[in-house]
Amino acid sequence: MHYYIHAAKFILASGLSEQGFLEIIEGKFGKYTKTRPVDTRIVDLGESIVAPGLVDTHIHGYNNHDVMDNDFTGLNEISKGLLSCGVTAFLPTTLTAGADTLNEICKMISSRYKEVKGG
Known part of the structure; x- marks a missing residue:
């Protein structure tokens, strides 16, 4: 299954990034982008913060x-x-x-x- 999650903040290796999209491919993280992807499912996590486990x-x-x-x-x-x-x-x-x-x-x-x- 391939989709993106959208959240208010992402904690990345490079630091804190606000409002972005993280690709999920077969349950694993893919690329992160600030640009809204087209023609794909997006799960909106609202004001959540996404951080590494x-x-x-x-x-x-x-x-x-x-x-x-x-x-x-x-x-x-x-x-x-x-x-x-x-x-x-x-x-x-x-x-x-x-x-x-x-x-x-x-x-x-x-x-x-x-x-x-x-x-």
């Missing part, structure tokens, strides 16, 4: 869920909760534990990480 490289849990629980439902809830805070990618972090426990947790994460609904 945050990446959390060390997180043990969120909202009463812990990576050490080795539970996909909990991992998914962590992911959705972090997304609500602007975190679009994260690295689930374990605590010190036995090798068997850590291996099981890593297997669960590596086999199901693409299924989480958040970041």
